Amino acid sequence: MLGSKLSILAGHPRPLDGVLAAAGRVILGKDTEIRQALACLLAGGHLLIEDLPGMGKTTLAHALARLLGLQFSRIQFTSDLLPADITGVSIFDREKSEFRFLPGPVFAQLVLADEINRATPKTQSALLEAMEEGQVTSEGQTRDLPRPFFVIATQNPAHQIGTFALPESQLDRFLMRIELGYPERSAERALLAAGSQRVQADQLPAQLSADDLPALQREVAGIHAAEPLIDYVQALIDATRQNPAFQHGLSPRAGLALLAAARAWAWLSGRDMVLPDDVQAVLPAVARHRLRSAQGGGYASAEEIALLIRSVAIP
Amino acid sequence: MSTPASQALDRTAVPWLFAAALVTTLPHFAHQAAWLSLLTGLTFAWGAWLWWKDQRLPGRWLLILLVIAACSSIFVEFRTLFGRDAGVAMLVIFMAMKLLELKSRRDGMVVVTLGYFLLLTHYFYSQSIPTGLWLLLAMWLVTATLIRLHGGPASTLRATLRYAALLSLQAVPFMLVLYLLFPRISGPLWGLPQDAHAGKTGLSETMSPGSIANLAQSAEIAFRVRFDGPLPPREKLYWRGPVMEQFDGTSWRPFPGRHVAERVEVISSPIGYETTLEAHNQRWLLALDAPTGLPAESALNGTLTAGVRQPITQRQRFRLAASLDYRFNASEDSAVLRRNLQLPAGRNPQSHALARQWQASEKTPAAIIAKAIALFGSRDFAYTLQPPLLGDNSIDQFLFQTKRGFCEHYAAAFVVLMRAAGIPARVVGGYQGGEANPLDGYLVVRQSDAHAWAEVWLEARGWVRVDPTAVVAPARIETGIADALPAGEPLPALIQLRADWLRDMRHRWEAINNAWNQQILGYDPQRQRELLTRLGLPDTDWGSLAIALGLACGLLLVAITGWTLYQRPRRDPATRLWHKALRQLARRQVNCAPWETPLAIARRVDAERPELAEAFRRVADAYLQARYGRPTNNLKNLKNLREALAQLPRWR
DSSP states (O other): OOOGGGHHHHOOOOTHHHHHHHHHHHSTTOHHHHHHHHHHHHTTOEEEEEOOTTSSHHHHHHHHHHHHTOOEEEEEOOTTOOHHHHHEEEEEETTTTEEEEEEOTTSSSEEEEETGGGSOHHHHHHHHHHHHHSEEEETTEEEEOOSSOEEEEEEOOTTSTTOOOOOHHHHTTEEEEEOOOOOOHHHHHHHHHHOOHHHHHHTOOOSSOTTHHHHHHHHHHTSBOOHHHHHHHHHHHHHHHHOTTBSSOOOHHHHHHHHHHHHHHHHHTTOSBOOHHHHHHHHHHHHGGGOBBTTTSSBOOHHHHHHHHHTSOOO | OOOOGGGBOOGGGHHHHHHHHHHHHGGGGGTSOHHHHHHHHHHHHHHHHHHHTTOOOOOHHHHHHHHHHHHHHHHHHHSSSOHHHHHHHHHHHHHHHHGGGOOBHHHHHHHHHHHHHHHHHGGGTOOSHHHHHHHHHHHHHHHHHHHHHHHOTTSOHHHHHHHHHHHHHHHHHHHHHHHHHSOOOSSOSSOOOGGGGTTOOSOOSOBOTTHHHHHTTOOOEEEEEEESSSOOOGGGOEEEEEEEOEEOSSOEEOOOSOOOOOOEEEOSOOEEEEEEEOOOSSSBOOEESSEEEOOTTEEEOSSSOEEESSOOOSOEEEEEEEOSSEEEOSSOOHHHHHHTTOOOTTSOHHHHHHHHHHHHHOSSHHHHHHHHHHHHHSTTOEEOSSOOOOOSSHHHIIIIIIOEEOHHHHHHHHHHHHHHTTOOEEEEEEEEOOEEOTTTOOEEEEGGGEEEEEEEEETTTEEEEEOHHHHHOHHHHHTOHHHHSOTTOOOOHHHHOOSHHHHHHHHHHHHHHHHIIIIIITOOHHHHHHHHHHTTOOSOOHHHHHHHHHHHHHHHHHHHHHHHHHHSOOOOHHHHHHHHHHHHHHHTTOOOOTTOOHHHHHHHHHHHOHHHHHHHHHHHHHHHHHHHSOGGGHHHHHHHHHHHHHHSOOOO
């Protein structure tokens, strides 16, 4: 009934719909979060998942790696983890009488940094440097990391015992931060009935290959953002700076991140243009960990972001 | 009584209100009674302390008590609660007390409104440049306070002040139009209370020993004069005030009855000038001797004094002409001559004896006058601002014992001697000389130029001016009082200025003030008529002025509105059509917030108005395509949107 003219509201099916559906079968009732995680990777950003232990953070990372056909490695952060445990070490090869570099677990296309806030700041910054530069410097030699390179870090809420909270400057390196939260009743029941999900995640078939991903990212970056949409993003950024609910406003880098994430969201929805809806959809995940609430000083709350959205008219 | 949170005054707005209250009341402290200023200051300090310590504000009963106490103190001080001084004092006190009950936003608004009103009251006291500048600053701050009250704590100091300045600047065109076109009337627009003109210094109607010496210690400006031609010689600049013919032994008074008309023979050609008289509360104009041309509202009163019907209670400008050489009443009424020979009986016997001795020995009145002049010219007499006090026989005491006096002593003694010798004589009060300001060419005459001289009537020559002071202290007439008095006399510092640069600064300041008075404050009905005639509107009356005013303000409003609309970002056609669609929704009770996305609205229509869903989806889709899509198919997108909108069912 809806003709081709109604493409925006109807949307087109996209190859990643399959990925979303498959991941949704493993992590039940978390479609929005899966979509956000995928958007984050498509926008070329790193993802921070924050929640209590046992909420499915690791499963989600694992499932994404499998589905996107990425080479996967996992680093469990502990308080005694050293930078070299991440980046790798040089060992002496007796046969060739020279040092040989043994790459650390960071040399993978998708790195799951589990419970990143349990490690010391020094070790944290080794990983964060790799995220920022896309390369690792060890013993004076710089080595490029594989492409594409994603980090999905998980962390326990900061008030848990034995954690080193990430400083704001390093939080800014994560494009998005999401929370998974408790599953809904029906989803939880299905989960209890199906048994351990981890097994299922391992068995997921790859839907893409590592080579497909850069092409998709280029496509996402080409999504059209019209003048009024740019105006809207700017108005939102400006509102965070004027709004007394926050200690400080969003940086220009955060503005770029917001636009990139909105593009990915639009692409996932099967559109070739960004709509204000896309911006509103990704704003909480992009902005909350970059803002400090004026009351309490923690991350900005979801309510504060909702109020922020309501304070800005769509141009 | 508790205040709802939404109406509560936020704490950080309070310093703004204090600042606004302070700037609007501060200049009144200069002329208020000290206890009033002290009370106001204490109330301010109390309120500020309560704010600083975050203490509870005083209760309602305490406030009522305070108000009653303040009102009764004001009543005791002024004997009334009305009038200029008492009214202003009440407003100032109430402003201070309002700061003790700052609870709600409404209280803040009261402070702001009262502040605006208090701004106006300062003009009752002063219309000088510093006052104007201060009130401009105060208006800015009060406006900023108003903005702050509305804007909440989020607005920064800088933004608030900037916005207030912008608003004030936008008012400037209206201010100019109102200033130029608002119908002017002579005198104040509304009657000022009776007490408004109290305490003006100036020449008074009676003269007793010491009265002019007192006046001469003030540097206040009495009037300013601009001559059409070059400045006449200083020794000819006698500005005539009251002529005093009656002497009771101590003080001199004008004759209260009617005078006969004067006959002035003009000898030198008249010179024109314009005088700007400060308010002195008297019914005379201080015209240059002898007046030949007078403004319409003025007339000579028989003694060559230019009189006016109403006391001069505000600065006024007059156009006059004078002939410096003249013959005045060469044939005088015998009653007048008799009057000017009368002396109180039994007083000043020594002087009378001396005069009779001259009368016997000399043949002509001129010779007698010469004798008297010679007497004052002897070395014994001194010119001083601080003469000794004199008793009942004041003239005898002065002539034969103290021999120290100011101009009124010499004029009075001379007139008494003349009358005793049979020559009609009288005392003339006024000003002598003045100081030319090289910057604007105005001659400034101050209270310190106040002077008294004598006039004798001679057969065939009429009333002739004789100034004995010119004999005692020639410098008084030739260069001015500062040079005539010995060092150490209590002259105001402003007049004594010897340093050139200080004198120069004073000249500059006075020239600026004069320009302000002449150009801004002196814009009267006459000047308004001139301006309107130049604008091509001759013969304007109130009605046409009101129309012109309304037209000018209307045009300004239209211009400003047009400019604002022009500056406003123009809506693109797609958005205009979209808003049309939204209005259709609003008529069907589907109201959309400005932050709602078109998709969200379409979904809401799906749920709330399913009968519209299909048509509205079409509109939303076309709009999104036109607004957010790639700009390649602009025209086609717009056409789609128009078609979709046309298909949206109209609401009836």
